[in-house]
Amino acid sequence: EVVMTQSPATLSVSPGERATLSCRASQGVKNNLAWYQQTPGQAPRLLIYGASTRATGSPARFSGSGSGTEFTLSISSLQSEDVAVYYCQQYNNWPRTFGQGTKLEIK
Amino acid sequence: EVQLVESGGGLVQPGGSLRLSCAASGFMFSNYDINWVRQAPGKGLEWVSYISSSSSTISYADSVKGRFTLSRDNAQNSLFLQMTSLRAEDTAVYYCARANGWYGPLDYWGQGTLVTVSS
Numbered sequence: 759e760v761v762m763t764q765s766p767a768t769l770s771v772s773p774g775e776r777a778t779l780s781c782r783a784s785q786g787v788k789n790n791l792a793w794y795q796q797t798p799g800q801a802p803r804l805l806i807y808g809a810s811t812r813a814t815g816s817p818a819r820f821s822g823s824g825s826g827t828e829f830t831l832s833i834s835s836l837q838s839e840d841v842a843v844y845y846c847q848q849y850n851n852w853p854r855t856f857g858q859g860t861k862l863e864i865k
Numbered sequence: 866e867v868q869l870v871e872s873g874g875g876l877v878q879p880g881g882s883l884r885l886s887c888a889a890s891g892f893m894f895s896n897y898d899i900n901w902v903r904q905a906p907g908k909g910l911e912w913v914s915y916i917s918s919s920s921s922t923i924s925y926a927d928s929v930k931g932r933f934t935l936s937r938d939n940a941q942n943s944l945f946l947q948m949t950s951l952r953a954e955d956t957a958v959y960y961c962a963r964a965n966g967w968y969g970p971l972d973y974w975g976q977g978t979l980v981t982v983s984s
C-alpha cells in the first residue's frame with residue numbers, strides 16, 4: 759500500500775499570504791495525484807488532479823506541482839473561504855490512499 | 866448538473882447489516898467508474914470500494930473485504946453497497962464519488978450518508 763504523508767498537520771496563514779502544503783508518497787505515483795478541499799460539514803471537492811491541473815471551478819490562486827513522490831499544493835493569496843482541510847490522494851496504485859490531511863487556518 | 870445522492874444510512878447494532886444506495890443524475894452513469902469513500906467522525910478519508918462502469922472489476926479495502934458487496938444497476942443509474950457483519954469501526958459518513966477513468970481522480974462526490982454502528 760502506498761502511504762501518503764502530508765505536512766504540516768495544521769497551517770496558520772494570514773489573509774493575502776501564500777500557503778504551501780506538502781504531500782509525500784512512500785513510492786512513486788507518477789503524476790497520478792489529486793488534491794481535495796473539505797470545508798466544515800461538506801463533502802470533499804476536487805481541486806487539483808494530475809498533480810498540477812486545476813479542476814473545473816477551482817480558483818486560479820490554487821496550484822499544484824510535483825511528480826513521483828513529492829507534491830505541493832500552493833494557495834497564492836489566502837482568502838477566508840479557503841479555511842478547510844486539504845487531502846492529497848494517489849490514484850496510481852490500489853488501494854487508492856489518502857493523506858491524513860492538512861488543516862488550513864486563518865492567522 | 867452532475868449529482869450523486871447517497872441514502873440508506875442509520876443506526877445499526879454490531880453484527881448487523883445495512884444497504885447503502887447512491888443515485889446518480891446529470892451524466893451518463895454507465896460510462897463511469899464509481900468509488901465509495903468513508904470518513905469516521907473527526908478523522909480523515911478512507912477509500913472503501915470501487916466498481917468499474919460495466920461491473921467487470923470490483924475491489925475492496927482489506928478492512929471491508931468479505932463483509933461489503935458493491936453492485937450497480939446502470940439501467941436505474943444506481944449503485945448499492947451491501948454491508949454485513951458491521952463493526953463499531955465502520956461508523957462513518959459514506960460518500961459515493963465518480964472516478965474519471967481508471968487512472969482518474971474522484972471528480973464528483975455525493976453529500977454522504979452517516980452509518981452508526983452501536984448497541
